[in-house]
Amino acid sequence: MSEQSPLELADGDPFGPHNLPYGVFTTADEPERRRLGVRIGNHVLDAGAAARALGSPYAGLLDQPHLGPLLAAGRSTWRDVRRALTAWVTVPAHRTAVEPLLHRLGDVTLHLPYEVADYVDFYASEHHATNVGRIFRPDGEPLTPNWKHLPIGYHGRAGTLVVSGTDVVRPSGQRKAPSDPAPVFGPSVKLDIEAEVGFLVGTPSELGSPVPLERFEDHVFGLFLLNDWSARDLQAWEYVPLGPFLGKSFATSVSPWVTPLEALEDARTAPPARDVPLLPYLDDSAEERPGGFDLHMAVAINGTVVAEPPFASMYWTAAQQLAHMTVNGASLRTGDVYASGTVSGPEKDQRGSLLELTWNGRDALELAEGKRTFLEDGDVVTMTAWAPGPDGVRVGLGEVTGRIVPSAR
Known part of the structure; x- marks a missing residue:
């Protein structure tokens, strides 16, 4: 009997010819x-x-x-x-x-399958932004006044994007709890994850020429899973008034597989209804094709699934993020990466960060290894996802995983 060809796949294999990342x-x-x-x-x-x-x-x-x-x-x-x-x-x-x-x-x-040019991270989940607002501003409006008018983002550090499987060294830096008289220096004690989706730019654009919504697929080659590791204690002390810096820049893990947008035609879906009118360059109400992607994500810590964030719930689409990122004339380069921001849904088990899952450490998660509020040394975080494909088959996205190792200091 002849050996079966590796090209003869089981029915429904999520990495069949319909995918080809x-x-x-x-x-x-x-x-x-x-x-x-x-x-x-x-x-x-x-x-x-x-x-x-x-x-x-x-x-x-x-x-x-x-x-x-x-x-x-x-x-x-x-x-x-x-x-x-x-x-x-x-x-x-x-x-x-x-x-x-x-x-x-x-x-x-x-x-890592590409040379990273620039890296931008967004904040596009209304559920995530609302949860964060409620945690840190319990007596105020959870969303900032600008949130539903534009995709909020920041420029990250391109040089610390690392491929899945790379160990993540616990970062050190300044931190100061509200009750502390002065900041201290040391390893982060609130090391977190952020389940995100990254988008890879292929075709560049000219300086001074914005990229409109309808040109999204002319410039973006594909997408992949991304974990935006976050040191919440470092971030809380440093981010006012200019935003994330050392609390984010130490590592961002990405999947080794880039799924072409063309493989995700059956996963296209309409974004949630917007209740605030958008300026013309962000208004996608007349677009012929829906701008969202129906990606079903899962986050596991040491093999235990702790969250299943739904990407279809993201308020801002990747096309809107690209349009906003370039509306001031900023140019795109081949190899630019931009990330969706934390993906969270309306349910507790759909929250894409430990900050939300534990409500900033108030409610510990129960794992086989014991309770967790934030990550401990030795913890392994794995993110996986799939999307609907043709004829009911699933499109698998390559996983992204990382293990926390002790601080070098």
């Missing part, structure tokens, strides 16, 4: 040679080698150590390359050439 990998025999790969089931296809073997005109874009050249090639090329890749893994005539170029997922090392 991009990543970068190395093998044990060539640990220094990074290659562009595409995930199919539990294997990775060496995309560049496949392009060469099949005489593809896209070999120059795919035989690369990162996604940069493909990202910069633009939307029509993204579509054509995806069509070619789909044929390579589905057409029986290609199997002889393609099968030897498949590597078992467990046998490869995955890397």
Whole structure:
């Protein structure tokens, strides 16, 4: 009996030909040679080698150590390359050439698949923003006056985006509780997570030229899961008046797999109803295609699921965030990353941060290892997600995981 081909997947495999996320990998025999790969089931296809073997005109874009050249090639090329890749893994005539170029997922090392240009983080969940407001301003309005008029964001640190599996060193810095007479320096004691979705820019834009809502898909290549680690005690002391800084910049973990927007057509959904009129550059009421994505996320600590945030509930869409980010004329660069902000839903078990889940440490979570209010050294946080795909199949998003290790100081 012949061995089953790795291209013959079980029905409903979330990483089937309908998905084909991009990543970068190395093998044990060539640990220094990074290659562009595409995930199919539990294997990775060496995309560049496949392009060469099949005489593809896209070999120059795919035989690369990162996604940069493909990202910069633009939307029509993204579509054509995806069509070619789909044929390579589905057409029986290609199997002889393609099968030897498949590597078992467990046998490869995955890397950050793009060179990060800039990083911006938003604050787009009404449920998250409302919870945070109620925690810190219990006697006032939970949302700030500007919240429903524009997507609030800040510029983060591009150089500390790390690929899933990278250990996260507990950050040190200044902190001061309200009752403390003066700040102290030391490791964060309120280390938190933020379950988010990142968006990867491919096509750049010109300085001084805003990107309107309808051009979103011309510039954004795909999306991925992202964990915006947050030191809440450092953040609380430093953020007034200029916002997040050292409480966020020590690490941001991202999935090694980027799911093309084209794979998520069946996951498009309308955002929640807005109850405040929007200025024209943010008004998406007349857009032909809905701007939201129906992503079903899960957050686990040491293997125990503690939250299932629904991305479909996000008030601001990725297209609106891109439009706002560029409306002042700021240019896009290939490799820009921007994140959604913490994803939280209306229910307690849908909150995407420990700040909300424990109500700033008041209500401890029960884990197998004991109670948690914030993260302890050795804790492993894993985020996963899926989206509805064609004919009822799911589209899997690559997980993002990180382990907390003790402070270096």
